Amino acid sequence: MTTEEPSPATATAGPAGPAPGRPALGRLRDAARYALPALAAYLVIRLVVLLTVALWARSVGAPLGKELTRFDGNWYLGIARHGYDGYEKTQSNMAFFPLYPGLTGGLDRLSPLGPREAALLVAWLAALAAAWGLFAIGAHLHDRRTGVLLAALWAAVPHGIVESMGYSETLFTALAAWTLYALLRRHWVTAGVLCLFAGLTRPTASSLIPVVGLAALLAIVRRRDGWRPWAALLLAPAGWLAYLAWVGVRTGRPDGWFHIQSAGWGTTFDFGAYTVRKGQQVLSQASALPMIVVTVVALLAIMFFVLSLLDRQPWQLLLYSGLLLVTTLGAAGYYHSKARFLLPAFPLLLPAAVGLARAGWSRAVTVLVTVTAFSAYFGGYLLLLWKSSP
Known part of the structure; x- marks a missing residue:
């Protein structure tokens, strides 16, 4: 499946990383060098946007720092x-999981940075870690070029501006990507620990935990x-369950977090009835650009999931992205944010990355330049013209 010669650092270990016999620091340095084209491509696209x-x-x-940390930020x-x-508040902030704000608060206290700058730095570093994880998966399953293109495509998605904002999507995507990579490599304890932290980051860890559990x-x-595998089975749900249990104790009811989501934030699960209804409204009348883009992204996500099935992706990736689709499109409320909620569903981009890798660099760059241009415009539109959250 590999279309190019492996680098010297990886020649004895396949396309995904350095040889295991070297010291840890040397392996990390070799892995970073191997991933450098993907990280560079990701950084260039994000900097352009x-x-x-x-x-x-x-x-x-408009002050850029304030715009990058508005709404959920x-x-x-x-x-x-x-x-x-x-x-007792109408919209309790206990709806938000603790790892990202915890890291932000810790960096704020331990560094000269203010809270806003700390939040952005955590999100940006997590975005780089996510791009590295995407590259690792693409290179492991296919080749280095596919890994680079997978990271680049994720950087250039329409709602890619969220990857530069003070939101938790980048941190969750990084943890999810490296969890799935660890699963593919059968590194059970690593997968369990990373999934534990993912469960402290976003409620969508409910799409990742079953993957680790079933594999274990x-x-x-x-x-x-x-x-x-026993360790992974026990560790994977621990963070998610611990936070839900803590909220349950704080609220005095076992379903405390779910009650906050439904009563305070208007989010429930209706098996997609709301999403279909809103999508029909968007397509049948003059609608705002973000609503149209969300609808197109939702349709493309379903198409790419079917392509992933046809490409016979590893079941771990299929189950993860499938559950993310179900939980995102099956939930009622916040239609304008559903494309953002799908940002962690990066395996859906793998068929496109594989196709571009086979098409050659000139065609791949042409596509990337085009989608980056739209991502840059649309990111500005979301921040500066759109009055709701991305």
């Missing part, structure tokens, strides 16, 4: 500064890898 938005913001007198900043509020159960039934 961010520079475009910055120039646009300057022309209209303000909720995270409030948690980082003051902690969680009381349950299959290994246990087949009596493979000793105690390690």
Whole structure:
């Protein structure tokens, strides 16, 4: 499946990373060198988008830092500064999971950065870690070129501006990507620990935990890898369940977090009836650009999931992206944010990355330049013209 010669650093270990026999620091250095084209491509695309938005913001007198941390970003900043509020509020901030604001608050206290700058730095570093994880999966399953293009495509998606904002999507995507990579490599304890942290980051860890659990159960039934699958099975849901239990104690009801979501934030699960209804409204009348883009992204996500099935992706990736589609499109409320909620569903981009890798660099660059241009414009539109959250 590989279309190019492996680098010297990876020649003895396949396309995904350095040879295991070297010291840890040397392996990390070799892995970073191998991933460098993907990280560079990701950074270039994100910088182009961010520079475009910055120039646009300057022309209209909007402070870029404030725009990059608005809406959900303000909720995270409030948690980082003051902690969680009381349950009696109409919209309790306990709806937001703790890892991202916790890291923001810790960096704020331990560095000269302010809370806003700390939030952005955590999100940007997590975005780089996510791009690296996407590259690792693409290179492991196919080749280095596919890994580079997978990271680049994720950088250039229409709602890619969120990857530069003070939101938790980049942190969750990084943890999910490296969890799935660890699963593919049968590194059970690593997968369990990373999934634990993913469960402290976003509620969508409910799409990742079953993947780790099922993979661990299959290994246990087949009596493979000793105690390690058991460790993954126990660790994977621990963070998610712990936070839900904590909210339950704070609210005095076992379903406390779900009650906050439905009563305070208007989010329930209706098996997609709301999404279909809103999609029909968007397509049958004059609608705002973000609503049209969300509808197109939802349709493309379903198409790419079918292509992923036809391409026979590893079942771990299929189950993860399938569950993310179900939980995102099956939920009622916040139609304008559904494309953002699908940002962590990066395996859906793998068929496109494979196709571009086979098409050659000239065609791939042509596609990337085009989608980056739209991502830059649309990112500015979301921040500076659209009045709701991305």
